[in-house]
Amino acid sequence: MDTSAMTQVGRVRARRAAKGSLTRSAARAGLTARGVIYLLVGFLALRIAFGDGGQQADRSGAVAEIAAEPFGAVLLWALGIGLAGMALWRLSEALFGSAGPDGRKATKRLQAVVRSVFYACVAYSVLSFAAGSGDGGRSSDEQSRDVTAKALGMPAGQWIVGAAAVGIVVAGVWVGVRAVRRDFHDKLESGGMSARVRRLVDVTGVGGGAARGVVFAAAGGFAVRAAVDYRPDRAKGLDDTLRSFADTPFGPWLLVLVAAGLALFGLFSFALARWRRV
Template identity: 30%
Template structure:
């Protein structure tokens, strides 16, 4: 009898593929929150409502300052780790059935790099848990982020051919940005959505706008890192938020920054669409 009862309890549990789908949808929602918040805060910076633009990490810092900040950070961090797990399934087990040809492997490599990025972001979210309630400004958070990036750049410059390695890292950042812009014009976004056509078309516009803006946001940072490598000066490295601030200082920069912010918000909104409508296919091994 106890074994039979245990079997019944086991049979009531969702299938592994169902759990994967739930985790993926939670992950897309967490990604949407990060980019929607980052875009909104960047828009406020462009209109001089707040001091500086923020990147994706700055959105977590802003969340830490809100009421119940610790609870929101835990929920966001768990959601981002769920998305990291989904990226791992996509990259390692080919959950999206991209195939084993060159294009498929390139897509899966991009998904793996995306998983690393969101893993770093998720770890940073949990680091903010120790700072909830402390009087730390957005400017201080950005300065700390820049200092960390410059420290990593200095370590890289200390290696043989460090300048070339740092410049190569900058080229990789540029490649990520250009890749997002290319995706904005070439990808079939509505093909991955299980939604009515009348809804998918506006969602596709959100996706194209969002990916283009996300790619554009990487470009200034890539240029700064390349210049730092060519000049062998770690002090020229900045963060994504710092690069956007430098962009704002140029003629017409506020308008460009505002458009970029709107695009990041579009990217976040599309992530919420994916959380609801994306076709989630668990790896065959789970079945």
């Protein structure tokens, strides 16, 4: 067997290993962990809407909520391991491509790299907190303001922040549009679903994805304002963005709808953990 043939065989074996049971388990665990976080963020946002705003409605708030429960440390370890599984799964997609006909496109692989790095950082912060050597990560509001301030201090900082902010707005709109169009059907192994389960998955996928897109777009809008005004304090993380919905003419009810949508996305993540094609 010549060198090129051996290389091809090696690539095939590596690709099969990447799509093996370990990677599938990592994906299932990661999607479940993501579902837990979104469920808790939705719950915390509902508490804010009804006047109990003591806890941050973001990942750091979700971690603190878990830590306060009985066996909280055990739950945090499980959550952190699940998020590490998500990072591993996305890394395999970056290296070998994801499911679907366009899974090996460069844009798909680049998205997988970004997601892998993001979830690796989140998993590290959660596991550090579970081990007693971290604080679960700073709030999303602090992170947004710090990153915006550093970017604005760079040459052409306003343009950089503005371009990134517009990108977030566009991404939020795209997330919402894809959810409403039910594009997630292409990623589901729906053969084993009953008609009732399909309807429930559609409700959680459409409602949850639309709410997630609205939140992303709103956060991007605040970042645009921060760039235009050259004021990093106008940038908002997830918590402040959610609280801003309660300050609209619709009052707390808009926040209730968005919070319920985020909780639906948590349930949708659980459905993906069961039926997503990996």
